[in-house]
Amino acid sequence: MGIAKILIVDDRLENLLTLESLLDAPDIDPIRATSGIEALGLTLDHDFALVLLDVQMPGMDGYEVAELMRGNKKTKHIPIIFITADFRGEAQVFKGYESGAVDYLFKPLDEMVFQGKVGVFIELFRQREALHQKTRELDRKLVELEEVQQQLEETNERLRLLSTTDGLTGLLNKRQFDAIFDEEWMRSVRNKSPLSLLTLDIDDFKSYNDTYGHMAGDDCLKKVAFTLSEVARRYADKVARVGGEEFTVLLPDTEVEGAQYVAEMLREAIFELAIPHVGSRIADCVTTSIGVSTLIPGREDAKRALLEAADVGLYRAKEKGRNRWCYEATDSLRPSCTAALFFPERGDE
Ligand SMILES: [Mg+2]
Incomplete structure (x- = not known):
């Protein structure tokens, strides 16, 4: 099973360090970004299982990052969890979902809840990867099968020709x-x-x-x-x-x-x-x-x-x-057709 890369985005180093310590597992590779711009750049270079996205950041905030990710073919399906210290009620939660969030977590992070949620997304990622792998294998097998089928048809056609035609002239045998x-x-x-x-x-x-x-x-x-x-x-x-x-x-x-x-x-x-x-x-x-x-x-x-x-x-x-x-007339037709002679200079009935 491969390593699941998780993009962690926060403008404050101490928050990134906290996230990293919570994601400390051999099969997880957390990759840091300290700004929205940096985060977007990284999403184009890596295949992330999940993005943990700080909402409040100077410059481009988390919502803008999420919106831009949703607009891009490569990144639109990457799940996002917003992380915010600021609970301003349902209107804001709704805004997060509109921009493509799949979940919210509030600071300070509860370790059990955090790991439970992240675990679910990693599992989903792995299942998706396995499915892609199977699909690729099936596609490959299908291509192989089609090639074999094609060869079989060609062989059959050759055999049919060999058994019905004269090898030298191509006429019927x-x-x-x-x-x-x-x-x-x-x-x-x-x-x-x-x-x-x-x-x-x-x-x-x-x-x-x-x-x-x-x-x-x-x-x-x-x-x-x-x-x-x-x-x-x-x-x-x-x-x-x-x-x-x-x-x-x-x-x-x-x-x-x-x-x-x-x-x-x-x-x-x-x-x-x-x-x-x-x-x-x-x-x-x-x-x-x-x-x-x-x-x-x-x-x-x-x-x-x-x-x-x-x-x-x-x-x-x-x-x-x-x-x-x-x-030469056959007995059954003789003698009625013996008179036919069309090319007396060359033919002879
Ligand atoms: Mg912040």
């Missing part, structure tokens, strides 16, 4: 894509809306890695991934990296024509990246082949048919010379 594909499938079943799927891979990517090294290979994958997500940018469109140089694009609410249009946009955008690829068999830059499939989901086994049709489309695109897309 295969697992998350499968989950989204299931959701979109169910939604399409409910809405009887078409669902399109593109399966895409980079042509002759093995030879790209062999020629330029794996670091360059990773850079190439990142550029392609970025381009895919830039082109397939509707909110519902989902782009995933599902293998080394393999990507999948899911296009909900998209008819055959729309899927073919997107496929051509993707093929063109990646071609226009003009990433040099001397090992390519079909161009001097990086190109892609894309399989396209579309259906209106119905039976659960048609889900596999959609995936397989896109894979077959990709296979055919490769076979036909790469750097193109190829639409």
